Amino acid sequence: MRIAVVAPSCPLKREAAEAVQAIVAARGDCELVIHPQCFLSDGHFAGPDEARLAALREVMADGSIDAVWFARGGYGSNRIAEAAIADLSDAARGKLYMGYSDAGFLLAGFHKAGLDVAWGPMPQDALRGGHGLGNGTAAIHRALDWLVRRDPATLEPALEQRAMAFNLTVLSNLLGTPLEPDFSGVDLLIEEVSEHLYAIDRSMFHLTSSPAIRRVARLRLGRVGDVLPNDVEFGTDETAIVADWCARSGIAFGGRADIGHDAQNRVVPFGPSKS
Amino acid sequence: MRIAVVAPSCPLKREAAEAVQAIVAARGDCELVIHPQCFLSDGHFAGPDEARLAALREVMADGSIDAVWFARGGYGSNRIAEAAIADLSDAARGKLYMGYSDAGFLLAGFHKAGLDVAWGPMPQDALRGGHGLGNGTAAIHRALDWLVRRDPATLEPALEQRAMAFNLTVLSNLLGTPLEPDFSGVDLLIEEVSEHLYAIDRSMFHLTSSPAIRRVARLRLGRVGDVLPNDVEFGTDETAIVADWCARSGIAFGGRADIGHDAQNRVVPFGPSKS
Numbered sequence: 318m319r320i321a322v323v324a325p326s327c328p329l330k331r332e333a334a335e336a337v338q339a340i341v342a343a344r345g346d347c348e349l350v351i352h353p354q355c356f357l358s359d360g361h362f363a364g365p366d367e368a369r370l371a372a373l374r375e376v377m378a379d380g381s382i383d384a385v386w387f388a389r390g391g392y393g394s395n396r397i398a399e400a401a402i403a404d405l406s407d408a409a410r411g412k413l414y415m416g417y418s419d420a421g422f423l424l425a426g427f428h429k430a431g432l433d434v435a436w437g438p439m440p441q442d443a444l445r446g447g448h449g450l451g452n453g454t455a456a457i458h459r460a461l462d463w464l465v466r467r468d469p470a471t472l473e474p475a476l477e478q479r480a481m482a483f484n485l486t487v488l489s490n491l492l493g494t495p496l497e498p499d500f501s502g503v504d505l506l507i508e509e510v511s512e513h514l515y516a517i518d519r520s521m522f523h524l525t526s527s528p529a530i531r532r533v534a535r536l537r538l539g540r541v542g543d544v545l546p547n548d549v550e551f552g553t554d555e556t557a558i559v560a561d562w563c564a565r566s567g568i569a570f571g572g573r574a575d576i577g578h579d580a581q582n583r584v585v586p587f588g589p590s591k592s
Numbered sequence: 593m594r595i596a597v598v599a600p601s602c603p604l605k606r607e608a609a610e611a612v613q614a615i616v617a618a619r620g621d622c623e624l625v626i627h628p629q630c631f632l633s634d635g636h637f638a639g640p641d642e643a644r645l646a647a648l649r650e651v652m653a654d655g656s657i658d659a660v661w662f663a664r665g666g667y668g669s670n671r672i673a674e675a676a677i678a679d680l681s682d683a684a685r686g687k688l689y690m691g692y693s694d695a696g697f698l699l700a701g702f703h704k705a706g707l708d709v710a711w712g713p714m715p716q717d718a719l720r721g722g723h724g725l726g727n728g729t730a731a732i733h734r735a736l737d738w739l740v741r742r743d744p745a746t747l748e749p750a751l752e753q754r755a756m757a758f759n760l761t762v763l764s765n766l767l768g769t770p771l772e773p774d775f776s777g778v779d780l781l782i783e784e785v786s787e788h789l790y791a792i793d794r795s796m797f798h799l800t801s802s803p804a805i806r807r808v809a810r811l812r813l814g815r816v817g818d819v820l821p822n823d824v825e826f827g828t829d830e831t832a833i834v835a836d837w838c839a840r841s842g843i844a845f846g847g848r849a850d851i852g853h854d855a856q857n858r859v860v861p862f863g864p865s866k867s
Contacts, residue, residue: 522671
């Protein structure tokens with residue numbers, strides 16, 4: 318099992334790369350190929366669009382690579398997602414792709430293109446936790462347990478039928494774009510981090526007003542971390558916000574989900590694409 | 593000329609209301625009816641949805657009111673916009689509606705419903721400027737000069753054909769919803785405030801990926817105020833971001849526009865609706 322790591326958004330920290338390689342060496346069940354592009358820096362991004370796209374397409378087309386693991390989120394994968402799935406090779410179709418947060422743009426577009434994708438922890442998560450490698454180590458093992466041996470213990474525990482998971486803001490920003498997948502009958506999990514409650518309410522308006530989203534089987538809310546303070550108390554909380562917009566739009570609210578921008582984040586395989 | 597003020601989003605500050613009434617008294621060319629709902633408070637909002645909607649529908653249906661002026665932005669008008677335009681009365685059709693920022697949800701939906709709307713300063717803007725009433729007074733006069741006598745000196749100076757103006761985040765969040773108007777052939781002006789450059793780039797991806805937005809005649813960028821700091825320098829600026837996404841999407845970029853979240857904000861009438 319050879320796993321390639323590329324960074325379609327922001328640069329991977331060196332200490333995260335080293336921590337993950339140490340975990341991989343201790344496990345002995347896979348080989349991790351961290352592409353040098355992961356450490357490029359160009360303003361906000363892990364290198365210019367061209368370099369991030371070239372590295373991604375290189376590992377996608379490499380028949381010796383079994384899985385592509387997105388290094389981290391941040392922002393920027395949307396800038397190269399459409400180009401990444403143009404003229405897909407057979408080698409690209411034979412792999413699993415995993416990540417979350419900003420990588421949701423890729424999960425959406427890749428799934429729509431018929432590739433095998435999963436929401437799950439990323440290499441940069443090695444640095445989560447109180448002392449750098451505390452909880453982060455468990456997140457890395459969870460991701461590798463799915464990548465290497467599809468261990469069902471890594472999965473979000475209440476998944477039904479086809480499922481998808483997205484950061485709410487990322488999902489809101491891919492609606493109506495060429496990356497938008499078919500949500501029909503999907504168990505849709507969302508989570509959020511570092512946003513104001515009013516912005517979450519606004520994103521939920523946008524999301525639940527979409528006819529495409531109204532075709533989900535149900536919507537579930539993962540963790541909402543590091544909520545930014547409102548000038549005045551917003552007046553309600555994230556669960557009430559999501560339940561309210563589901564009720565207004567006729568979407569079944571399925572309660573809370575075990576995903577989030579944290580070391581406890583679980584794996585959500587998107588399953589086969591309908592397209 | 594009787595102008596009603598209601599607050600579909602957040603509460604109006606008392607000192608802003610007093611300042612605007614003083615300006616109106618000095619002008620002597622109109623009467624300002626500030627609805628008591630403007631001062632309600634319910635968490636983030638100027639009263640619960642029901643109260644904000646009732647006040648808005650009350651002034652819309654009042655034949656003695658010539659114009660409805662939205663008190664301020666913030667967040668929340670999207671929660672009542674669709675209900676506000678249900679079963680429109682003739683009285684509602686005979687008025688002008690003005691505001692900006694979060695009120696863009698109303699401008700979009702009302703324009704789509706065939707009502708006469710304009711982007712322009714709001715009563716809360718009386719408090720802008722160094723000493724509370726400095727530049728804000730000019731903004732209030734500008735708004736009233738349009739509301740009372742359609743003074744062309746108040747207009748954004750380079751408007752062509754049909755025009756629309758929106759806060760970028762508000763516009764992004766109304767795409768694909770029932771509030772989305774017809775953008776065909778429109779001179780589309782956007783502005784932003786208090787966002788990170790990466791979030792502006794992400795919103796521009798969302799915006800310019802929309803087939804509906806690609807039908808505009810051109811896109812122009814107003815002021816982008818109070819940009820939030822990035823962890824690292826983003827690497828480019830707001831003009832380059834917007835020009836880049838226009839180039840990628842085949843939208844004509846028309847340069848900068850004279851609107852923004854500030855006391856210099858100009859008036860942009862949306863003109864007749866195509867629907």
